[in-house]
Amino acid sequence: MELVLNEDQELIAKTALDFVEENSPVSRFRALRDANDPLGYSPELFKEMAELGWTGIPFDEKVGGAGMGLAEFVLVVEALGRKLAPEPFLGNVTMAGSALALAGESALRDAWLPAIIDASKVVSLAHQEPRSRYDVFAIETRAESGDGGFRLSGEKIQALDAVGADAVIVPARTSGDPGDRDGITLFLLEKDAAGLSIERQVRVDHRNAGLIRLKDVPCAASAVLGAVGEGGRILEAVLDRAIVVLAAEMLGGMSEAFELTLEYLKTRDQFGVKIGSFQALAHRAAKVYMEIELARSTVMAASRALDSGDPQAARLVSLAKARCSDAYVLATNEGVQMFGGVGMTDEYDIGFYMKRARASELTFGDAAYHRARWAMLGHY
Amino acid sequence: MSDLESFRRETREWLEANAPKGVIGVPSAELEGNWGGKKATYPNPDMKVWLDVMAEKGWTAPTWPKEYGGGGLDNAHAKVLAEEMKALRLPPPLVGFGLTMIGPTLLRFGNEEQKKEHLPKICRGEIRWCQGYSEPGSGSDLASLQTKAVRDGDHFIINGTKVWTSYADQADWIFALVRTDPNAPKKQEGITFILIDMDDPGVTVSPILLISGKSPFCETHFKDVRVPVKNVVHEIGAGWTVAKALLGHERTMIADAFGASGLKPRKDSKRSFLSDLAIDYLGEDADGRIADPVIRDEVAAIEMDSRAFGLTVQRARDAARAGHQPGSESSMFKVYGTELNMKRYELMVRILGPQALGWEGPGFSESELDTTREWLRSRGNSIEGGTSEIQLNIIAKHVLGLPV
Numbered sequence: 001m002e003l004v005l006n007e008d009q010e011l012i013a014k015t016a017l018d019f020v021e022e023n024s025p026v027s028r029f030r031a032l033r034d035a036n037d038p039l040g041y042s043p044e045l046f047k048e049m050a051e052l053g054w055t056g057i058p059f060d061e062k063v064g065g066a067g068m069g070l071a072e073f074v075l076v077v078e079a080l081g082r083k084l085a086p087e088p089f090l091g092n093v094t095m096a097g098s099a100l101a102l103a104g105e106s107a108l109r110d111a112w113l114p115a116i117i118d119a120s121k122v123v124s125l126a127h128q129e130p131r132s133r134y135d136v137f138a139i140e141t142r143a144e145s146g147d148g149g150f151r152l153s154g155e156k157i158q159a160l161d162a163v164g165a166d167a168v169i170v171p172a173r174t175s176g177d178p179g180d181r182d183g184i185t186l187f188l189l190e191k192d193a194a195g196l197s198i199e200r201q202v203r204v205d206h207r208n209a210g211l212i213r214l215k216d217v218p219c220a221a222s223a224v225l226g227a228v229g230e231g232g233r234i235l236e237a238v239l240d241r242a243i244v245v246l247a248a249e250m251l252g253g254m255s256e257a258f259e260l261t262l263e264y265l266k267t268r269d270q271f272g273v274k275i276g277s278f279q280a281l282a283h284r285a286a287k288v289y290m291e292i293e294l295a296r297s298t299v300m301a302a303s304r305a306l307d308s309g310d311p312q313a314a315r316l317v318s319l320a321k322a323r324c325s326d327a328y329v330l331a332t333n334e335g336v337q338m339f340g341g342v343g344m345t346d347e348y349d350i351g352f353y354m355k356r357a358r359a360s361e362l363t364f365g366d367a368a369y370h371r372a373r374w375a376m377l378g379h380y
Numbered sequence: 381m382s383d384l385e386s387f388r389r390e391t392r393e394w395l396e397a398n399a400p401k402g403v404i405g406v407p408s409a410e411l412e413g414n415w416g417g418k419k420a421t422y423p424n425p426d427m428k429v430w431l432d433v434m435a436e437k438g439w440t441a442p443t444w445p446k447e448y449g450g451g452g453l454d455n456a457h458a459k460v461l462a463e464e465m466k467a468l469r470l471p472p473p474l475v476g477f478g479l480t481m482i483g484p485t486l487l488r489f490g491n492e493e494q495k496k497e498h499l500p501k502i503c504r505g506e507i508r509w510c511q512g513y514s515e516p517g518s519g520s521d522l523a524s525l526q527t528k529a530v531r532d533g534d535h536f537i538i539n540g541t542k543v544w545t546s547y548a549d550q551a552d553w554i555f556a557l558v559r560t561d562p563n564a565p566k567k568q569e570g571i572t573f574i575l576i577d578m579d580d581p582g583v584t585v586s587p588i589l590l591i592s593g594k595s596p597f598c599e600t601h602f603k604d605v606r607v608p609v610k611n612v613v614h615e616i617g618a619g620w621t622v623a624k625a626l627l628g629h630e631r632t633m634i635a636d637a638f639g640a641s642g643l644k645p646r647k648d649s650k651r652s653f654l655s656d657l658a659i660d661y662l663g664e665d666a667d668g669r670i671a672d673p674v675i676r677d678e679v680a681a682i683e684m685d686s687r688a689f690g691l692t693v694q695r696a697r698d699a700a701r702a703g704h705q706p707g708s709e710s711s712m713f714k715v716y717g718t719e720l721n722m723k724r725y726e727l728m729v730r731i732l733g734p735q736a737l738g739w740e741g742p743g744f745s746e747s748e749l750d751t752t753r754e755w756l757r758s759r760g761n762s763i764e765g766g767t768s769e770i771q772l773n774i775i776a777k778h779v780l781g782l783p784v
Contacts, residue, residue, distance in 0.1 A: 003695035004702045262780055277783045282776035283769065289780060290712050297691035323688050371680040380655035380670050380679070 001304045003297060005075075012057075012072050016079035019052065024085040026349045032086065033206045039164045040208040041086040043119075050119035055093050058241075059101055064114035069307035070241065074248035074299055081252025084352055088122050088208065091160025094245045096123035098238045099169050099186060103226035108188055112167065121166040123188075126156035126212050127235060134365040136171075136235050137181050141214060143172035150174070150224075152187060152195075152217040158363075162210025163200045166191055170214065171231050186231040187223050194218060205352075205359035240317045243364045244302045250324040250360045251299050254292055254331040257353035261285070261335040281338055288334055291327040298323045315377045318370035325367040328357035387457055391464045398433045402426025405469040415476040417508025418552050427473075434473035435504045441479055444487065448495055449503030455701055477546070478502035478509045482555050482575075485626045489573075489614040498553075498575070511630075512542035512556030512576075512600060513623065520770050522557075523567045523620065527602065529558035529574065531609070536560070536574065538582075538605040544764065548585045548598035553577055555626075557619050564617065573619035575611040576602075592756035593739070630765050631714035643724075654679045654724075658731050675731060682724055689716055711779070715771035718761035725755040 005013065023045060032040055049055065058073040059065025077089055093116060100113040100123075115121035132138035141154025152172050162168055167190045176183030189196055195217040198210045226234050265276030265285060275281055298320040305313035332354035336343035343350050365373070402424045414420075414427060422428045434440050437451065442458040444450020453461065465472075483502050486495055501507040518525040527540025538558055548554065554576050564570030576583065582605035587595035614622050643653035651659070655670060658679055663671040670676040693713060728751050729736040736752050738744030762768040776782040 002698050002702075003691060004698040004704070262782070265782060274783050276776075279769075279773070279776075279784065282780075282782045282784045283772040285780055285782065286772040286775035289775060290716055293712065294688040294692050294716075297695045298688050300695065301691045319684050319687055322684055368677065371677055371684065374684055375655070375669065375676050375680040378652055378655060378680075378683070379650050379668065380652070380659065380664075380676065 001301065001308070001310070003300050003304075009072055009075060013075040013079065015052075016054070016076040017082070019049075020079045020083050020085055023048070024080075024083045026083050026352065029084040029086055029206075029352070030349075038200055040206055041088060046087040047119045049087060050117065055089070055097075055119060056117045058094075059097065059113065059117060063101060063109065064117045070244055070303040071300070071307050074245060074251075074303045077245050077248040078252035078255075078299075081249030082256040084253065084356060086207065088161035088165075090242065090245060090249070091124045091162065091208070092116060092122045092165070095125035095127070095160065095238055095242050096167075096169050098241045099125055099225060099234055102234050102237050103186065106225065107222070108225055112188065115166075122161060122164065123167045123169060124159045124162035124165040124210065125169040125171075125238065126159035126162060126210075127171055127239070128157050128159070130155055130157055132178075134369050135179065136239050137184065137232055138178045139171055139173050139184055140178050141170065141172040143174050143185055143187065143219070145174065149218060149220045150185075150187065152189070152214045152219055154214050156210075156212035156214075158201055158203070158209040159198075159212050161208050162198050162212060163208050165198070165210070168196075168198065168210075168212060169225060170212070171235055172214075174229055181232040181236075183229050184231040184235060185228045186225040186234060187219050188225050189217060189219060189223065203359060205356045207356075207359060239364060240314060241306060243317050243321045244299065244306060246360060246364060247295075247299050247302065247320040247324040250328045250357070251292075251295055253353055253356055253360070254295065254324070254328040257328075257335050257350060257357075258285075258288055258292060258331045260350055260353075261288075261331075261338050264339055275338075284334055285338075288327075288331050291323070291330055295320075295323045295327040315374055318365075318373045318377070321365060322367040322370040322374070325361040325370075328353075329361055332357040384456060384460060388460050388464060391461055392468070394437070395464055395468055395470060398437075399468065399470050400426035400429045403430045403471055406471045414472065414474050414505075415508055415547070415550065416474050416478070416502075416505025417476075417550060418506070419550055420505065420508070427471075430470075431473045431505050438503070440474040440505065441483065441499075441503045444483065444499065444503065448487075448499035450499070474503075474505045476508060477511060478507065481511065481626055481629050482509050484629055485555070485622060486613065488625065489622050493610070494575070494613065507552045508547075508550060510545050510548045510551035510554050510578075510600075512545055512548075512554045514542065514544045516541060516543050516599075520767055522623070523571065525557055525559060525571065527556070527558045528562070529560045529572060529607075531560070532606075534609050535606045536572075536609060536612075538574075538576070538602045538607055540602050542600045542602075543588075543597075545585070545598045545600045546596055548578070548600045549587055551578055554583075554600065555613070557623055560616055560619075568620040569617055571619040571623070572616050573613045573622040574607060575613065576605065576607050580605050580607065582606075590757065591759070592753045594753065594757065596757075627766060631711060631771075652679075652683055654683065654727070654731075657728065661731050661733060661735070675727075678727055682720070682727055685720055685723070689713075689720060711766075711771045711774040714765060715762070715768045715775075719768060721761050722758045725751070725758040729755045 053066055054076045056065040057068045058070055061067040080089060097113060097116045100109045112123060116123055127136055129140055143150040143152045167188055170187045170189055171184050172187060173183055174185040195215040197213045201209045201211045203209050265281060266274055268275045302316040302320040305316045335350045336354050339348060339350050342348050403426050438446055439451045442451035442453045442461055446452040483499060486498060513522060515525050515527060529536040529538050542556060556574055556576055557571050558574055559570050560572040561570030582603040584601045585598045588597045588599060589595050645653050646656055649656055658670045658675050662675055665671045732748055732751060735748045738749050738752060773784055777784045
């Protein structure tokens with residue numbers, strides 16, 4: 001694997017960054033937050049991004065994608081992460097899109113995946129439950145079969161991009177117990193299904209997240225994505241892709257937060273000098289820089305490993321999430337500290353990044369969780 | 381591409397035909413002898429044969445020009461050679477400061493006469509080099525060095541002391557920084573980079589005993605040593621420019637040695653070296669994991685740091701190969717790689733527990749005693765070659781543009 005961008009990739013990265021800087025300054029995210037916008041993103045801007053081809057990057061041409069890979073997709077997501085652009089790339093494009101793509105040929109895939117790619121529909125994937133924490137197999141939501149279909153009951157929390165979504169993919173247990181990999185089945189439920197409710201959850205980072213309640217929701221057998229009882233395998237692969245995409249978003253966020261901090265260190269005067277001249281701050285800035293450089297390498301490696309089906313991919317995914325979690329939290333904690341009092345004010349953007357860093361750290365497993373996974377995959 | 385593939389085939393055939401049996405799989409711990417020089421000792425006679433055939437081929441310094449004893453290979457071909465040597469478990473025929481430090485410096489700053497004189501001898505392993513930079517009064521503030529060089533016709537007369545001269549007692553020549561102009565307006569401007577034959581009258585060497593009980597470093601004294609002016613590299617008074625470039629090589633070398641390489645897993649083990657070690661000393665739980673969850677987490681953390689660091693070193697190399705301008709990453713690699721190595725030994729000592737407390741004698745295995753000595757030695761990693769604090773200054777100033 002080559003850890004360097006080729007010309008095409010450099011062009012994708014530059015185009016994405018230019019577009020985001022022009023069309024999505026952090027003030028846009030701030031305005032959506034201030035307006036208490038229920039979606040938290042702009043459907044119009046998201047359509048523009050889809051027209052640029054961004055949503056199709058990681059999918060095959062036969063399903064309407066661009067036939068590239070995660071190595072390219074992470075470049076776009078990194079640019080979005082820099083400016084906290086809230087469009088539905090993670091829960092919708094990455095998670096729901098990957099689940100549809102990985103479940104194999106089906107009428108569901110052909111109906112929904114092209115719609116996700118052209119941004120005519122938004123789909124969420126609700127993997128997290130009140131007691132599951134980071135274990136994607138700890139699913140208590142049950143799907144009882146009968147009358148040629150299923151009835152789903154349970155609760156899902158913080159389903160990303162679920163508010164305003166046209167459908168939600170729900171993993172539910174058709175057999176076995178919470179924690180089992182087998183016995184999980186994926187169901188695609190349209191938003192108006194009887195007994196399904198999606199309520200907005202307001203998070204500290206104001207990311208679009210939904211609380212989903214399923215009360216005896218009837219569901220036809222044709223709503224099953226993949227094979228009955230085999231959803232755990234798909235879910236695992238979806239999560240690995242989602243983790244790398246989130247890590248890329250985090251990489252963008254930490255890079256921007258660090259640049260904001262550096263700029264402040266170079267312009268803020270105290271005691272008659274720029275505060276960046278103090279070694280107590282300069283050395284800590286140098287350490288943040290190194291952690292970000294290391295985080296960048298892990299995102300590049302993990303995305304390439306997933307693209308090529310490398311047997312080390314799962315470990316590299318955990319490496320990327322662990323490094324990006326620690327580095328983003330460090331960069332933003334240090335950022336707020338170095339900004340000093342104004343870093344604590346709502347007026348300055350650095351606080352947004354600190355909140356997003358923590359929210360991202362606690363999504364799909366924190367660094368300690370991924371160190372444990374790294375150890376487990378290494379047989380110790 | 382087909383050129384590279386045929387080169388790979390030819391290389392493999394040549395290596396198989398020319399590598400003596402006694403060098404295959406020689407562990408790097410036993411390679412003390414392949415530093416070359418007049419005082420060289422070899423772990424077995426085949427190592428000397430290996431050095432000579434590789435030197436003859438130009439492959440002790442594969443990327444150096446052929447006219448100076450190198451192999452004339454570009455980076456892509458040199459990579460193929462390295463891969464084929466690794467596949468056949470062949471050790472490097474020659475290592476040391478000649479190849480990694482003074483050689484590249486002469487290629488960049490040396491004149492034709494100096495290149496012709498010194499580079500072939502480095503390639504053949506005839507001359508071993510050491511470095512004379514630090515002084516008793518000049519540690520982190522290297523540019524304050526005081527070793528005096530006073531012009532006397534075609535010679536400089538040198539007086540002073542260099543400290544931390546690695547393996548000076550084994551070396552034949554030393555490259556040193558000396559002060560030729562004590563009145564220069566900036567302290568960096570009066571410094572000259574010069575090559576000195578250690579056999580010259582007035583050069584004496586005394587080893588320094590470290591806290592690890594070993595003496596890899598020396599003090600080197602110069603008393604009225606006469607050195608020809610033609611041994612000055614680059615211009616008189618321009619030594620600081622040369623020194624900075626060379627420190628970059630040194631930092632890359634230290635980072636390579638301590639950062640990503642790590643400790644190799646045991647044969648036939650599906651676990652890493654550190655996790656096997658932890659299970660040896662702390663036992664395993666019912667699931668085959670390290671019994672102590674805190675140590676397990678620390679082992680994973682160190683391994684993940686190493687992997688992330690290794691990927692970053694690779695990224696810098698891949699970028700350089702793709703023609704991108706190299707940055708100041710050697711400072712980052714030095715500080716991160718050495719701090720990582722130190723953390724690794726701290727953890728190993730804690731894994732060994734009371735068995736890490738041996739200095740010598742009964743009750744401790746050889747590997748336990750080695751680990752303890754290596755832990756002590758590792759404490760110097762963040763000091764030598766520019767302290768971690770100096771590296772952080774360099775990053776802050778030159779990479780981040782802070783007004784440090």
